Amino acid sequence: MVVLVPLIAMIVGFIAVYHTKLAVPMGFASYLSLATLSGLDAVIGGIRAGLENKFKADIFLSGFLVNTLLAVALAYLGDLIDVQLYLAAVVAIGGRVFLNLSLIRRYWLTQASLAKKDA
Amino acid sequence: MNMLFDYKRNSWIWLITLFCLLLGMLLAAALKTQENIRTNTNIPTSHFSGLAQALLDEKETTKALRARVTNLLEQNRKYETAISTGDSNFGVLSKELSKAKFLAGLTSVEGEGVEVTLKDSGQKVPNDMDPQLMGQYIIHDQDLRNVVNELLANGAEAISIKDQSNNQRVVGITSIRCVSGVILVNRVAMGPPFTICAIGPKDLLEGALKMDNGLIQIFRVIPNLNKKMIQVRKVDNIAIPAYSESVSLRYAREARTGGNR
Numbered sequence: 601m602v603v604l605v606p607l608i609a610m611i612v613g614f615i616a617v618y619h620t621k622l623a624v625p626m627g628f629a630s631y632l633s634l635a636t637l638s639g640l641d642a643v644i645g646g647i648r649a650g651l652e653n654k655f656k657a658d659i660f661l662s663g664f665l666v667n668t669l670l671a672v673a674l675a676y677l678g679d680l681i682d683v684q685l686y687l688a689a690v691v692a693i694g695g696r697v698f699l700n701l702s703l704i705r706r707y708w709l710t711q712a713s714l715a716k717k718d719a
Numbered sequence: 720m721n722m723l724f725d726y727k728r729n730s731w732i733w734l735i736t737l738f739c740l741l742l743g744m745l746l747a748a749a750l751k752t753q754e755n756i757r758t759n760t761n762i763p764t765s766h767f768s769g770l771a772q773a774l775l776d777e778k779e780t781t782k783a784l785r786a787r788v789t790n791l792l793e794q795n796r797k798y799e800t801a802i803s804t805g806d807s808n809f810g811v812l813s814k815e816l817s818k819a820k821f822l823a824g825l826t827s828v829e830g831e832g833v834e835v836t837l838k839d840s841g842q843k844v845p846n847d848m849d850p851q852l853m854g855q856y857i858i859h860d861q862d863l864r865n866v867v868n869e870l871l872a873n874g875a876e877a878i879s880i881k882d883q884s885n886n887q888r889v890v891g892i893t894s895i896r897c898v899s900g901v902i903l904v905n906r907v908a909m910g911p912p913f914t915i916c917a918i919g920p921k922d923l924l925e926g927a928l929k930m931d932n933g934l935i936q937i938f939r940v941i942p943n944l945n946k947k948m949i950q951v952r953k954v955d956n957i958a959i960p961a962y963s964e965s966v967s968l969r970y971a972r973e974a975r976t977g978g979n980r
Contacts (some may be wrong), residue, residue: 605732606739613743617751624752626759632752636745643742646735655731664738 606643631672634689638668641693641700648700651707667693789963796826824890824962828877830918833925834952835866838912840945855939858911858948860897862938863904866915866949867895869934873927875919879959882909888962905964921953 624632642664649655671689678685756762762773799813820826839857867878867889878889887893887904894906901908917924928934928951938949 606736609736610739610743610746613740614747615743617744617747622748622751623755624748626752626756629749629752629756632745632749636742636749639738639742639745643735643738646731646738650731650735657731657734660731660734660738 606647630686631675634671634675634686634693635668637690637693637697638671639664641697642667644697644700644704648703648707651704785963788965789961792825792961792963824877824888825966827959827961828918829956829958830876831921831953831955832875832916832918832957833870833921833928834954834957835870835915835917835928836912836947836950836952837862837866837915838948840948842945852941855941855944858902858913860895860902862949863895863902863913863915865934866928869927870915870917870919870924873919873924875917875924877918877959879916880904880909881914881916882911885909886960887964888960890962905962907964916954916957916959918957918959921955925951925953 642660645663646655646660649660671693674689675686678688762770799816802813817826821828837858840855842856844853844856863880867880870878880887880889880895885904885907887907887909889895889904893904895902895904897903901910902913903909929936935949935951
């Protein structure tokens with residue numbers, strides 16, 4: 601069950617950090633949440649690309665890093681000039697997460713119906 | 720499931736796995752930070768509905784604490800009575816003390832006096848009303864201050880301001896002010912209708928309020944305004960509670976030099 605490996609990795613990472621005495625300054629809380637959302641977007645986007653056989657490691661890596669940094673930088677800029685640019689990042693990234701999730705779902709449904717025909 | 724991931728093109732899964740590990744760590748860090756914020760600030764949630772519930776809980780707590788203050792003051796009074804009856808030396812001191820406490824408003828008192836009721840007019844404001852005069856339809860902090868001042872000027876010895884849920888003693892450090900539509904008396908939020916109870920010479924107090932050009936006559940300038948907005952009534956026995964907010968001096972202390980005597 602290869603599909604479970606990333607999931608297990610995520611749980612391992614979660615537990616590893618959750619049980620440390622990590623203390624991120626409270627002012628950074630919203631940036632951290634944004635970075636997490638951006639990370640989720642990159643992973644789900646990567647899965648979609650992988651399923652479509654379009655996965656390219658360089659695009660995935662640069663996308664993850666650049667998108668995360670850009671989202672955080674944009675949110676920081678928004679805080680500086682008192683515009684909630686944070687929301688723009690959340691809407692844009694959140695929208696993409698949903699889009700990619702629905703594409704993954706379609707892909708799996710198509711595969712399942714193809715498998716049924718073959719059988 | 721395996722057919723979904725053709726093994727030959729599976730290399731991408733491992734990169735995803737690596738980033739899932741990172742994502743898990745980020746998730747944990749974000750969650751932990753939010754938890755830290757909640758526990759360190761005692762703010763239970765950042766959602767409005769949760770905050771509303773917290774506010775209600777705090778209000779309940781405040782109510783309970785206020786009842787406790789009243790209780791403790793009562794207990795304190797009992798101890799003082801016990802001391803004064805126990806020893807004649809203490810007796811003199813405690814008499815002085817009780818006089819001082821009476822003047823400071825720290826004891827509940829009763830006696831004859833007047834009750835002044837203040838309420839909003841309840842009338843509809845006409846559309847052509849001068850905006851400057853619209854405020855005349857409701858009771859303001861200024862009205863309470865005026866009545867209290869008038870009563871004190873005419874010999875009231877103890878005054879309290881009462882609404883439906885509070886009864887606040889007016890003492891030397893009492894403030895009466897308006898903060899965004901709510902009237903704060905002794906920093907406690909109150910709303911109309913108000914009853915101002917005053918112990919003192921009831922005829923004089925009533926007369927002072929009702930006299931020509933007195934407070935009641937010049938209360939509002941709009942004709943046909945509800946005359947019941949301000950009413951005064953003589954009472955043979957009014958009970959006025961003790962000051963029940965915390966009494967702690969942070970800046971003032973007793974002068975050692977004896978002042979300018």
